[in-house]
Amino acid sequence: MTNNESISLPVPAFTGGKKAITHTKIVGTPHQEYAEIFIPGKEELEDGEMRVTVLGSGNPWPTRAQASASILVEVGNPEHDIFIFDIGSGAIANYASLKLPVNALNKVFITHLHADHMGDLITLSGSLSKVGRADGPIYVWGPSGTEPRLGTKHFCDSIEKALAWNNAADKGAINPDSQRIVASEFDFSKTQVVYDANGVKVTSFPVVHCISGAVGYRLDFAGLSFCFSGDARPSWPLVRACEDGVDLLIHECFPPAKALAVASGLSIERATMALNAAHTSPKAAGHIFRMVKPRMAGLWHTLLSSQIIPMIFEELSSVYEGPVVQTQDMTVFNITKEAVFARQAKQFDQWPPIPGKQSVIYTPVEEEPPEWWADELISLD
Numbered sequence: 001m002t003n004n005e006s007i008s009l010p011v012p013a014f015t016g017g018k019k020a021i022t023h024t025k026i027v028g029t030p031h032q033e034y035a036e037i038f039i040p041g042k043e044e045l046e047d048g049e050m051r052v053t054v055l056g057s058g059n060p061w062p063t064r065a066q067a068s069a070s071i072l073v074e075v076g077n078p079e080h081d082i083f084i085f086d087i088g089s090g091a092i093a094n095y096a097s098l099k100l101p102v103n104a105l106n107k108v109f110i111t112h113l114h115a116d117h118m119g120d121l122i123t124l125s126g127s128l129s130k131v132g133r134a135d136g137p138i139y140v141w142g143p144s145g146t147e148p149r150l151g152t153k154h155f156c157d158s159i160e161k162a163l164a165w166n167n168a169a170d171k172g173a174i175n176p177d178s179q180r181i182v183a184s185e186f187d188f189s190k191t192q193v194v195y196d197a198n199g200v201k202v203t204s205f206p207v208v209h210c211i212s213g214a215v216g217y218r219l220d221f222a223g224l225s226f227c228f229s230g231d232a233r234p235s236w237p238l239v240r241a242c243e244d245g246v247d248l249l250i251h252e253c254f255p256p257a258k259a260l261a262v263a264s265g266l267s268i269e270r271a272t273m274a275l276n277a278a279h280t281s282p283k284a285a286g287h288i289f290r291m292v293k294p295r296m297a298g299l300w301h302t303l304l305s306s307q308i309i310p311m312i313f314e315e316l317s318s319v320y321e322g323p324v325v326q327t328q329d330m331t332v333f334n335i336t337k338e339a340v341f342a343r344q345a346k347q348f349d350q351w352p353p354i355p356g357k358q359s360v361i362y363t364p365v366e367e368e369p370p371e372w373w374a375d376e377l378i379s380l381d
C-alpha cells in the first residue's frame with residue numbers, strides 16, 4: 001500500500017466523515033444493493049443474514065466520539081435475536097440510536113471484567129427497565145477468574161446488590177423480575193460452546209490479557225461466523241477458534257506506542273508498557289489476520305484521530321494486505337454468504353427508547369409513601 005492510498009482513507013465520523021474507514025468496504029458481491037449509509041429502522045435483516053454493529057470502539061475513557069467497548073450482533077432468525085458483546089460506558093446511548101427494541105436486549109456476553117467492558121450494565125439493568133426492558137432478567141455470560149471473587153458471577157451478584165436502592169425505589173412500578181441479573185459463568189481456560197439456541201452458537205476461548213480470566217468469542221449462525229478478540233495480546237486460542245475460516249474477525253488494536261503517547265498524554269515508556277503488556281499493535285494484528293485469513297477484518301478498541309489512522313494502516317500493511325476496516329462507533333457490517341459489506345450508520349442523537357414486544361404483562365402496584373413526606377412535601381394545591 002502506498003502513502004497516497006493511506007491519505008485517501010475516509011476521515012473519522014466525528015470529524016465529519018460518512019464512510020467506514022477502509023480501502024475495501026465490500027468483499028464478494030452482495031445480492032442486494034445496500035445504501036451507502038445504514039439508516040436505522042429502514043433495513044430489515046434478511047433470513048439467514050447477520051449484522052454486526054460496533055457500539056463502542058474506544059478506550060477506557062469514553063468520549064463523545066468513542067464509547068467504551070461494545071459490539072452488537074443481530075441475526076436473521078425468526079426470533080431476530082440480539083446479542084451484545086461487552087457493554088462499556090456509552091454503549092446504551094449508541095444502541096438507542098439504532099432504533100432497536102429495548103426489551104430484546106437481554107443477552108450480554110462479557111469478555112473480561114475491566115470497567116471499560118461492563119460499565120453500562122448498571123444502565124441496562126437499572127434504567128432501561130423503566131423504558132421497556134420488562135419481560136425478565138438480563139442474562140450475562142462471562143468467564144470465571146482464578147478465584148470466585150474475580151469471576152462473572154460474583155460481579156453480577158454484586159451489581160444486583162449495589163442496585164438495592166434503585167430497585168427498591170422502582171418497586172411496584174416495574175416487573176421485579178426485570179431487575180434480576182442472571183450470570184452464567186464458565187471456565188475461562190477452555191474453548192467451549194457457552195450458548196446454543198435458535199440456531200445460534202457462541203463459543204468462548206481464552207485470551208492473554210493482564211491476568212487470567214479474559215476470553216474472546218466466536219458466534220456462528222446459518223453458516224456465517226463472527227469472531228471477537230475482546231482485549232488480547234496475540235493469542236493462539238483465537239487463531240485455533242478460527243481454524244475453519246471466519247467471515248468477520250474483529251481484533252483489538254492499540255495505536256503504535258509513539259502515537260498512543262502523544263494522544264493520551266502517557267509517557268512513551270508507559271504507552272509502550274500498556275501496549276506490550278496487555279494489547280496488540282497494528283503489526284501484531286496484521287500477523288493474526290494473516291494467519292486467520294478472515295473474509296473481512298476489523299480493528300477495534302483503537303484511539304482514533306486523523307493523524308493516528310494512517311499510521312495504523314501503514315504499520316499493518318507491512319504484514320497484511322487483506323480487507324480491513326478500522327472500526328469506529330456505529331460501523332456496521334452486513335454479512336451474508338455472498339458478501340461482507342462495511343459502512344457507517346446514520347446517528348440519531350435523541351431517539352426515544354422503543355420498548356418492543358413484551359410477553360409478560362405486569363400491572364404496576366402503588367406503594368405507600370414514607371410517613372414523613374406528609375409534613376415535608378410542599379403542596380401546590
Ligand SMILES: [Zn+2]
Binds near residue numbers: 112114209231
Ligand atoms: Zn482489558
Ligand SMILES: [Zn+2]
Binds near residue numbers: 116
Ligand atoms: Zn479494554
